[in-house]
Amino acid sequence: MGAWAPVAERRTVGEASTLSTTLLRLQELDSELDAIGHRRQHLEERKAMAAASALANETAEAHRRCASEMSTLRSQLKDLESTAGDLQARIAVVKKRMFSSNVAARELSLLDEESSSLEKRLSEIEDAELEAMEALDQAEASYKLARERAEAASVELTTAEVALGQAEAILDQEALAVASGRPEVVASLPEAVVMRYESLRAHLGGVAVAKLEGRRCGGCHLELALAEFEAMRRSSPDALLTCESCGRILLV
Numbered sequence: 001m002g003a004w005a006p007v008a009e010r011r012t013v014g015e016a017s018t019l020s021t022t023l024l025r026l027q028e029l030d031s032e033l034d035a036i037g038h039r040r041q042h043l044e045e046r047k048a049m050a051a052a053s054a055l056a057n058e059t060a061e062a063h064r065r066c067a068s069e070m071s072t073l074r075s076q077l078k079d080l081e082s083t084a085g086d087l088q089a090r091i092a093v094v095k096k097r098m099f100s101s102n103v104a105a106r107e108l109s110l111l112d113e114e115s116s117s118l119e120k121r122l123s124e125i126e127d128a129e130l131e132a133m134e135a136l137d138q139a140e141a142s143y144k145l146a147r148e149r150a151e152a153a154s155v156e157l158t159t160a161e162v163a164l165g166q167a168e169a170i171l172d173q174e175a176l177a178v179a180s181g182r183p184e185v186v187a188s189l190p191e192a193v194v195m196r197y198e199s200l201r202a203h204l205g206g207v208a209v210a211k212l213e214g215r216r217c218g219g220c221h222l223e224l225a226l227a228e229f230e231a232m233r234r235s236s237p238d239a240l241l242t243c244e245s246c247g248r249i250l251l252v
């Protein structure tokens, strides 16, 4: 005679019916799957990848900023060089005129003035060129450093992605192995029971089935009234008992 013999008086606390055993097995499988899902969500590798991703974004942004700064400075330097070239050309023209034989005193005076003014302007531009060159040197050094950091961060991110993928794959395999036993368990339960089980699980944090621990419900940990407890002990082994407090299926 199996443990599921429908003889109420044969029943004692701790002796489970087939229905109870199967429901408990289903709950164990699902709880295990939930735990694997939780572990998958909270993998150290996932945290490491989030950190690596943040660093990769940060360093890539710094790299872009440095490149843009370098490009601006190069363009400024080019403008300054072009202006200096124009000034030098104009100075050469003025000087040539100044030293020509047919220049009048009045024109010479004007040319001298213009030449001084151009020389002054050229000197300012050359100072600005030197400053721009120094700034460009620094920008190029910063750019090189930023590029190295961005490249290193990118390598780290790839490594972190691979590590996460591997860790996930291990857990997915584990989940697959656990889940493979589920259809058989579900098929051996009445459809209405499975529906009730799924509905309870959805509303009670994934735990639909609780064991009776002494007089307490193993789900909500509240103590059953003595009369209720006694009634449960006398109930048919295949009757689905309900905790009055939390609504979970109680296994005695």
Ligand SMILES: [Zn+2]
Residues within 6 Å of the ligand: 210, 217, 218, 219, 220, 221, 222, 243, 244, 245, 246, 247, 248
């Ligand atoms: Zn309960």
